[in-house]
Amino acid sequence: MEFKFTDEQIMIRDTAEAFVSEVSTSAAVRSAMLEPAGYDKDLWRKISADMFWQALPIPEVLGGLGLGYVELAATLEQTGRFLLCSPLMATAAFAVPAIRLAASEEQQALYLERILEGQVATLAHAGIQTHGSQINVQANITDQGVCLNGISRHVLNGQSADFFIVAAEETFASGEQGISLWFVDRDTQGLTIKSLPTMDQTRRLAELQCDNLVLSPEQRVGAVAQCQAQLLNSILDLAAIAVSAEQVGGAQQSLDISVAYIKERVQFGRTIASYQAIKHKCADMMLKAESARSGLYYAACIADEFLAGACDAETLAEAASISKAYSSEAFFFNAGCGIQLHGGVGITSEYDIQLYFKRAKALESFLGNASEHRERLAKQLLDSEVSL
Amino acid sequence: MKLRFSASDEAFRVEVANWLRDNLCGQFESIRFRGGPGDEHSFVEERKAWERKLGDAAWTCIGWPRDWGGRAASIEQQVVFNEEYARAGGPGRIGHIGETLMGPTLIAYGSEAQKAKYLPSIRSGDAIWCQGYSEPSAGSDLANVKTKAVFDEQAQVWQITGQKVWTSLAHESQYCFVVARTDPQAKGHKGLGFFMLDMHQPGVTIRPIEQLTGTSEFNEVFFDSAVCSVEDIVGKPGEGWQVAMALLGFERGVSTLGQQMLFQNEFNDIVHLAKSNGADRDPMLRQRIAEAHIGLRIMRYNTLRVLSGSDEGELQAEGMIYKLYWSSWHRNLGKLAMDVMGSDSEILDAEPYELNRLQSMFLFTRADTIYGGTNQIQRNLIAERALGMPREPRGNN
Numbered sequence: 138m139e140f141k142f143t144d145e146q147i148m149i150r151d152t153a154e155a156f157v158s159e160v161s162t163s164a165a166v167r168s169a170m171l172e173p174a175g176y177d178k179d180l181w182r183k184i185s186a187d188m189f190w191q192a193l194p195i196p197e198v199l200g201g202l203g204l205g206y207v208e209l210a211a212t213l214e215q216t217g218r219f220l221l222c223s224p225l226m227a228t229a230a231f232a233v234p235a236i237r238l239a240a241s242e243e244q245q246a247l248y249l250e251r252i253l254e255g256q257v258a259t260l261a262h263a264g265i266q267t268h269g270s271q272i273n274v275q276a277n278i279t280d281q282g283v284c285l286n287g288i289s290r291h292v293l294n295g296q297s298a299d300f301f302i303v304a305a306e307e308t309f310a311s312g313e314q315g316i317s318l319w320f321v322d323r324d325t326q327g328l329t330i331k332s333l334p335t336m337d338q339t340r341r342l343a344e345l346q347c348d349n350l351v352l353s354p355e356q357r358v359g360a361v362a363q364c365q366a367q368l369l370n371s372i373l374d375l376a377a378i379a380v381s382a383e384q385v386g387g388a389q390q391s392l393d394i395s396v397a398y399i400k401e402r403v404q405f406g407r408t409i410a411s412y413q414a415i416k417h418k419c420a421d422m423m424l425k426a427e428s429a430r431s432g433l434y435y436a437a438c439i440a441d442e443f444l445a446g447a448c449d450a451e452t453l454a455e456a457a458s459i460s461k462a463y464s465s466e467a468f469f470f471n472a473g474c475g476i477q478l479h480g481g482v483g484i485t486s487e488y489d490i491q492l493y494f495k496r497a498k499a500l501e502s503f504l505g506n507a508s509e510h511r512e513r514l515a516k517q518l519l520d521s522e523v524s525l
Numbered sequence: 526m527k528l529r530f531s532a533s534d535e536a537f538r539v540e541v542a543n544w545l546r547d548n549l550c551g552q553f554e555s556i557r558f559r560g561g562p563g564d565e566h567s568f569v570e571e572r573k574a575w576e577r578k579l580g581d582a583a584w585t586c587i588g589w590p591r592d593w594g595g596r597a598a599s600i601e602q603q604v605v606f607n608e609e610y611a612r613a614g615g616p617g618r619i620g621h622i623g624e625t626l627m628g629p630t631l632i633a634y635g636s637e638a639q640k641a642k643y644l645p646s647i648r649s650g651d652a653i654w655c656q657g658y659s660e661p662s663a664g665s666d667l668a669n670v671k672t673k674a675v676f677d678e679q680a681q682v683w684q685i686t687g688q689k690v691w692t693s694l695a696h697e698s699q700y701c702f703v704v705a706r707t708d709p710q711a712k713g714h715k716g717l718g719f720f721m722l723d724m725h726q727p728g729v730t731i732r733p734i735e736q737l738t739g740t741s742e743f744n745e746v747f748f749d750s751a752v753c754s755v756e757d758i759v760g761k762p763g764e765g766w767q768v769a770m771a772l773l774g775f776e777r778g779v780s781t782l783g784q785q786m787l788f789q790n791e792f793n794d795i796v797h798l799a800k801s802n803g804a805d806r807d808p809m810l811r812q813r814i815a816e817a818h819i820g821l822r823i824m825r826y827n828t829l830r831v832l833s834g835s836d837e838g839e840l841q842a843e844g845m846i847y848k849l850y851w852s853s854w855h856r857n858l859g860k861l862a863m864d865v866m867g868s869d870s871e872i873l874d875a876e877p878y879e880l881n882r883l884q885s886m887f888l889f890t891r892a893d894t895i896y897g898g899t900n901q902i903q904r905n906l907i908a909e910r911a912l913g914m915p916r917e918p919r920g921n922n
Contacts, residue, residue: 138601139527140829207526396912411915416908424846431826438528459819511815519805
């Protein structure tokens with residue numbers, strides 16, 4: 138047991154911190170969020186070509202860095218901390234795990250290569266679990282081929298993705314039966330990508346509409362016809378842990394910028410940091426940030442175990458729900474308190490705390506909010522004969 | 526970053542579990558799961574016998590150096606031992622103050638003569654210790670000690686006079702460590718001494734404090750010229766505060782994971798109860814049960830981070846939140862237990878005031894957020910020490 142970063146992991150974290158704090162300043166974030174893609178494409182080229190972060194969780198034999206989820210979490214904690222606008226999470230933490238878990242060997246080589254070259258990829262499914270009702274894309278499979286129809290909403294960085302992994306429900310299948318995943322290129326005929334205006338402007342969501350979108354059988358992720366409901370759950374769990382990492386970074390920074398502000402702000406002849414009511418709020422915020430971080434590192438370790446085949450999907454699901462539930466509330470709590478600590482300027486657009494507040498809400502409802510993850514844990518605890 | 530214990534630590538875990546399975550039975554069956562916080566007054570004689578049984582098999586003081594009869598167990602092994610002990614329902618350790626506080630303090634700061642005099646009886650499970658820190662006017666303000674230590678030149682002994690409070694197990698203890706003022710002119714943390722006092726003497730009077738549970742785990746202890754030999758002061762007169770603070774530093778360590786296993790036992794009881802009485806179908810209670818589960822898991826990983834040491838010797842922020850975290854969590858668990866019991870939570874086991882385990886936990890957890898530094902003091906400490914915010918102004922006295 139050694140529940141701390143190794144020297145190499147500290148180096149990865151520090152490198153990420155140094156780079157992101159320099160390129161993702163307040164001015165840079167505010168400029169990036171006005172871009173059509175929602176991020177600075179030159180910066181993404183730098184991240185994908187020089188920093189090579191999307192390669193972190195890709196095995197070395199396939200040209201990646203062969204590192205794990207702990208390293209990815211350490212990096213995303215920093216991108217979340219500085220509100221970096223980029224398709225890194227969608228590509229490295231949504232698409233890459235989906236490809237690694239579900240794709241055939243040939244597909245892995247093909248699609249991971251595209252990601253290594255800097256292409257943007259994302260997952261077209263943002264639910265917590267694969268309830269059939271949550272998937273509104275139907276796959277009609279006939280002898281002639283495959284035809285997708287329907288809508289997928291809340292697709293992270295859908296505006297700029299070069300390709301998608303689309304979750305669909307096979308026609309005439311019911312419930313979790315017949316859930317399948319499909320590689321879809323952005324220029325495929327029948328695909329309409331609609332940008333959705335979002336409250337959090339630092340993070341773009343799109344809606345995909347499939348109208349008689351025709352695919353070849355080779356575009357089925359995994360190549361062979363089988364229900365991928367369970368795999369999709371695990372993919373979403375890995376994605377949720379990545380979201381937690383950005384939440385932890387955001388929770389920490391909400392605290393840090395608030396503490397910096399209250400140490401300067403003087404009222405009644407003393408800094409407001411000297412008031413006990415203010416101090417106690419900050420102490421509670423620190424407790425949330427540190428505890429969310431502990432939950433994240435635990436979940437990241439479990440993710441690595443899962444990817445190495447050392448633990449089962451239930452264990453991964455439990456860890457992901459623990460981390461996502463806690464960090465969702467921690468980030469929102471800290472960003473909300475942060476606005477209060479800033480006083481009047483907290484509700485102006487000039488100060489950054491409002492950006493964190495919006496990001497906190499966006500990440501909280503993405504991939505299952507705290508209540509949904511708690512109910513999922515309650516099912517494990519209360520509705521099964523086997524206790525945890 | 527490694528989450529799992531090593532194969533040799535897991536083998537040690539099996540050894541501990543097997544020993545407990547083979548020995549925590551028969552005459553000791555009745556004390557399983559008993560004598561923990563809030564229940565320390567129960568089964569005292571049986572727990573003293575159990576302490577000696579642990580001592581005979583060298584399962585006391587396993588983290589101590591071999592020279593003093595310990596196993597020099599690693600942090601990991603101590604964690605494993607505490608986890609298995611709690612999992613097996615090991616009773617509250619009546620010797621824990623000696624083993625985890627007094628012993629390590631003596632090993633670090635005591636003279637060779639003091640070590641030889643006191644360590645063996647702690648290690649064997651024979652000597653029970655209690656703690657004399659808090660006073661009626663020294664609660665959160667621990668340095669506001671009024672108890673006096675006066676050196677009697679003629680008899681060449683220290684005479685201790687004053688009152689201590691919230692002393693667990695005082696009436697069962699052979700010894701007490703007492704912080705007392707050696708310099709009557711000094712204030713605050715200056716001019717204090719750290720004394721090891723024999724409780725079996727005429728100058729010591731013990732009065733139990735009846736708590737809201739109807740039971741008495743804590744006591745008031747009155748010293749009236751109680752005698753302490755010159756050999757029994759740790760450090761020099763005037764250095765008592767440093768020794769007292771060092772002792773508290775030993776408090777937050779490996780035992781916390783054992784404490785969490787007790788919490789896990791309580792949580793399991795609540796889950797079991799919810800499944801049997803239908804509370805598991807209430808959506809709000811389901812949320813709260815899951816929330817408690819999340820909180821307990823995260824508590825574990827907070828602790829593992831502390832035990833693994835910080836990343837680069839930075840201030841251990843995660844260590845500073847521990848007390849505030851667990852006490853708040855446990856207090857909420859008490860409320861949850863009552864709500865899962867529903868209207869039956871009001872009905873006691875028997876007259877005159879026989880609480881069941883969860884009812885007792887509900888009431889006693891209100892103490893958790895007070896003793897050992899209240900939640901308010903903890904928040905001050907976090908804000909001032911970890912976040913660098915201005916310190917609270919001190920009054921003139």
